[in-house]
Each structure stands twice: as structure tokens, then as C-alpha cells.
Amino acid sequence: RGVEFDVAARIRLEARGLLPSAAPPATVRLSDGQSAPLWEAVYWCVRCADAPAALRVLDGAGLGAQHGALVALLRVHASAATASPAELGEAVRAAQDEYWARSAGGLDEHLRLLYSCLAAPEPKVTIKELLPARALSIEDWMHHKLSMAYVQLAAAAPADAGRGGGADALGALQVLLRDSYGEAYFNARPSTSPLLFFSVLLYSQQ
Numbered sequence: 001r002g003v004e005f006d007v008a009a010r011i012r013l014e015a016r017g018l019l020p021s022a023a024p025p026a027t028v029r030l031s032d033g034q035s036a037p038l039w040e041a042v043y044w045c046v047r048c049a050d051a052p053a054a055l056r057v058l059d060g061a062g063l064g065a066q067h068g069a070l071v072a073l074l075r076v077h078a079s080a081a082t083a084s085p086a087e088l089g090e091a092v093r094a095a096q097d098e099y100w101a102r103s104a105g106g107l108d109e110h111l112r113l114l115y116s117c118l119a120a121p122e123p124k125v126t127i128k129e130l131l132p133a134r135a136l137s138i139e140d141w142m143h144h145k146l147s148m149a150y151v152q153l154a155a156a157a158p159a160d161a162g163r164g165g166g167a168d169a170l171g172a173l174q175v176l177l178r179d180s181y182g183e184a185y186f187n188a189r190p191s192t193s194p195l196l197f198f199s200v201l202l203y204s205q206q
Contacts, residue, residue: 002052026038054074087191
């Protein structure tokens with residue numbers, strides 16, 4: 001069994017505490033017969049660092065052709081051991097262009113989040129703006145921030161140096177965590193692990 005089945009189970013458990021959506025999301029039927037929200041399942045596969053599982057979910061939905069650049073970017077991540085930085089940068093930029101071409105028609109909130117984590121077309125958007133009705137954790141926030149910093153580094157490859165982002169993205173995130181938020185913010189609750197702020201600094205390469 002792949003990660004996608006664990007992801008589907010997690011989504012079903014989490015959905016018990018949520019109000020039904022006015023516009024039900026697109027779903028995908030997995031090989032075990034269970035259905036799951038398509039883009040939320042793909043996002044959580046990516047969150048688990050399992051790009052091949054995300055591709056299997058998309059293949060099951062038959063929607064890969066409609067999001068060709070996003071699928072191509074996932075394929076680069078799936079072959080990370082052999083893909084070059086130039087290939088990653090090119091795939092990120094193509095996914096950014098695809099996002100802007102499709103965003104005018106409205107996108108599922110988890111599809112927007114997926115583009116945000118993999119291509120950062122809107123580097124200043126927050127995860128709370130993308131998922132306004134969800135209860136979010138520090139881990140959700142950190143994953144989104146670090147993902148966007150990483151892809152901005154990739155998108156600022158020499159072939160497209162004028163497009164912004166780059167090393168400044170990671171540096172800005174480090175300053176935000178260390179100076180603007182600081183230890184008092186992350187360790188404010190008595191029940192918080194005393195190592196939480198240290199972990200935040202470690203994850204952001206400080």
C-alpha cells in the first residue's frame with residue numbers, strides 16, 4: 001500500500017470535524033475503492049515527500065493533461081536523484097505560468113496550496129489565506145514557508161535571474177522567524193516543548 005491510502009484515511013478522519021463544503025471538491029477513486037478529495041490527497045502526498053504517490057493519484061483521476069506543467073514538476077520531484085537544478089528551475093517557472101493562466105477561472109483551495117508549495121507563484125500569500133476555514137498548526141505554516149523559499153531558490157536559476165525570489169527568499173524567512181517572531185512567540189504556551197524554537201531555527205537552516 002502506498003502513502004495515498006494513508007492520506008485518504010487521514011482526510012476522512014479530519015473531515016468529521018468540518019462543515020460540508022458549499023462546492024464539493026473533485027474526488028478520485030483509489031485502487032482500494034475508497035474515494036478522496038483529489039487535490040487534498042495530492043497535497044498530502046507531496047507533504048509526505050512522496051511525489052510518486054501524488055502522481056498515482058493524478059493518474060487515477062485522469063486529470064494530468066489539464067495541469068501538464070504541475071504534473072511535469074511532480075515528475076521532476078519524483079526523479080530528484082537524477083534531476084538537475086536547471087530542470088527543476090525550468091519546471092517551477094512553467095508551473096508558475098500555468099497557475100496564472102488558470103487562476104482567473106478559480107481553483108480548488110488545495111490546488112492553489114499545491115501550486116504555492118511547489119511553484120510559489122504568489123510568494124507573499126499565507127497558508128491561512130489559502131485555507132481560511134482550516135485549523136492550522138505551526139507545522140503547516142512552516143512547511144508552506146519553507147516550501148516557497150525552496151522553490152523561489154529554484155526559480156531564480158541563472159536562466160531566469162530577473163524573476164525575483166532567489167536567495168533573498170530564504171534569508172527573509174530566517175529573519176522573520178528569528179527576529180520578528182522569536183523564541184517568545186513559539187514557546188508562549190506552557191505545554192510547548194522547550195526545543196520548539198530550536199527546531200524552527202534548525203528547519204530554516206539557521
